[in-house]
Amino acid sequence: xxxxxxxxxxxxxxxxxxxxxxxxxxxxxxxxxxxxxxxxxxxxxxxxxxxxxxxxxxxxxxxxxxxxxxxxxxxxxxxxxxxxxxxxxxxxxxxxxxxxxxxxxxxxxxxxxxxxxxxxxxxxxxxxxxxxxxxxxxxxxxxxxxxxxxxxxxxxxxxxxxxxxxxxxxxxxxxxxxxxxxxxx
Numbered sequence: 611x612x613x614x615x616x617x618x619x620x621x622x623x624x625x626x627x628x629x630x631x632x633x634x635x636x637x638x639x640x641x642x643x644x645x646x647x648x649x650x651x652x653x654x655x656x657x658x659x660x661x662x663x664x665x666x667x668x669x670x671x672x673x674x675x676x677x678x679x680x681x682x683x684x685x686x687x688x689x690x691x692x693x694x695x696x697x698x699x700x701x702x703x704x705x706x707x708x709x710x711x712x713x714x715x716x717x718x719x720x721x722x723x724x725x726x727x728x729x730x731x732x733x734x735x736x737x738x739x740x741x742x743x744x745x746x747x748x749x750x751x752x753x754x755x756x757x758x759x760x761x762x763x764x765x766x767x768x769x770x771x772x773x774x775x776x777x778x779x780x781x782x783x784x785x786x787x788x789x790x791x792x793x794x795x
Contacts, residue, residue: 637669638720640713640716641716641720644711646711646783647714648721653722656695656721657725659730663690683749696708
């Protein structure tokens with residue numbers, strides 16, 4: 611009787627464990643040696659966050675457009691859609707581990723593909739507007755188009771001091787003229 615009770619309790623506890631939703635799917639063999647293995651729960655959260663960013667920053671992006679991204683656009687897309695949301699979930703140190711280990715990167719990519727069809731609610735308009743501005747600014751920096759505000763202020767100051775600048779340039783021209791004249795003698 612004791613053996614039957616023990617067997618019944620064991621079977622009951624095993625079936626209860628199999629019905630819980632917190633199970634991790636088995637890791638495919640090709641990713642077994644990865645330094646960091648992203649859990650299914652974290653992968654789902656990451657995919658949702660990445661999809662929200664993609665809907666916000668790239669609302670009308672088609673696959674053809676994405677395939678023809680410039681190198682700079684591709685970099686910003688990967689940062690905002692993949693790495694920034696992943697960093698928010700796993701942390702900076704773990705993200706660095708993932709970036710440094712090819713198997714970990716492959717496993718993270720596998721997890722993203724596995725859960726890519728998860729639908730996400732759009733971001734708040736305010737957060738989306740901030741994110742769009744940051745992405746535009748970062749893209750400008752990567753492309754080398756971004757102008758530092760301090761440089762612009764210096765140029766602006768030069769425009770107001772045109773009289774002084776004109777005098778300086780005339781003085782410089784006179785020095786050059788005299789210098790060339792002396793060299794020719």
